[in-house]
Each structure stands twice: as structure tokens, then as C-alpha cells.
Amino acid sequence: MTREQKTSKTMTIILWIAQVLLAATFISGGIMKLFYPHELPFPWVKENEILVKLTGILDLLAGIGLVLPTLINIYPKLTIYAAYGTIILMTAASIFHISRGEAKDIGFNVFVAITAVFIVWGLRRKIAFTPEKL
Numbered sequence: 001m002t003r004e005q006k007t008s009k010t011m012t013i014i015l016w017i018a019q020v021l022l023a024a025t026f027i028s029g030g031i032m033k034l035f036y037p038h039e040l041p042f043p044w045v046k047e048n049e050i051l052v053k054l055t056g057i058l059d060l061l062a063g064i065g066l067v068l069p070t071l072i073n074i075y076p077k078l079t080i081y082a083a084y085g086t087i088i089l090m091t092a093a094s095i096f097h098i099s100r101g102e103a104k105d106i107g108f109n110v111f112v113a114i115t116a117v118f119i120v121w122g123l124r125r126k127i128a129f130t131p132e133k134l
Contacts, residue, residue, distance in 0.1 A: 014122070018122075019066050019079070021115075022063070026063030030055075030059030030061075030063060031056075033052050034056035037056075044096075055089075061085075066083060066086070069082075076123070080119075084120060087113050090109040090112050090116065091109075093106070094109045094110065
């Protein structure tokens, strides 16, 4: 096994870990927002039911999109689009929290966005070398 193959295998494992962790986070968050919103500790949840449901649906879609296309190997580029959507969602969430005076609460959003940027970078790099997967 060449050094390049080892690096590629290591990158694949790291990308999968990032994808699965973000997917689990989004899927569990989506389920909580859709089915157990009254148990969430965030003040905005009690103020805007429609936003809770909308973000719950978006969270579920992001979670599924971050793993399913790559897992079943059908148009894996959709995972990249899900990661882009995650970046947009986390940017919107950060703006929302800052507008409410909750800037101290955006650390998680920033971390998720950075992880999604890493997924985009890694998958674009990986897919670029395997055009038959597009």
C-alpha cells in the first residue's frame, strides 16, 4: 500500500466519522424538534412553533443527506449539497441567535459549519478522483 493510498483511506475514515456524527446530531435534533419540542431548553422554541417544525424538517433532511447518498453510492454528490445546506443552515442559525442577543450560544453552530466545510472539501477532493461516481 502506497503512502497516497494510506492517506486516502485515512481521509475516507475521517470523512465518514464527520458525516455520521453530524448526521446523528441533525437527526436527533430534528426528531426532538418535531416530536418533543416542549422538552427543548431553548427559549425561542416556545416563542415560534412554525420555526421549530421547519428547522426540525431541515435538520432531518440534512442528517439524511449527509450520509445516505454516499452510503448507498447513488449520486454521492448529493452529500456535498447537504453539507452546503448545513453551512447555510448554521449561518442562518448564528445570525438568528446574534439578532436575539444570544451570540454566546453560536459556538456549536460555528463548529458544525466548520465540520460541514471539511466534509465539502474532503468529498469534493475525493469525488474529483472518481468521476464514475458522479
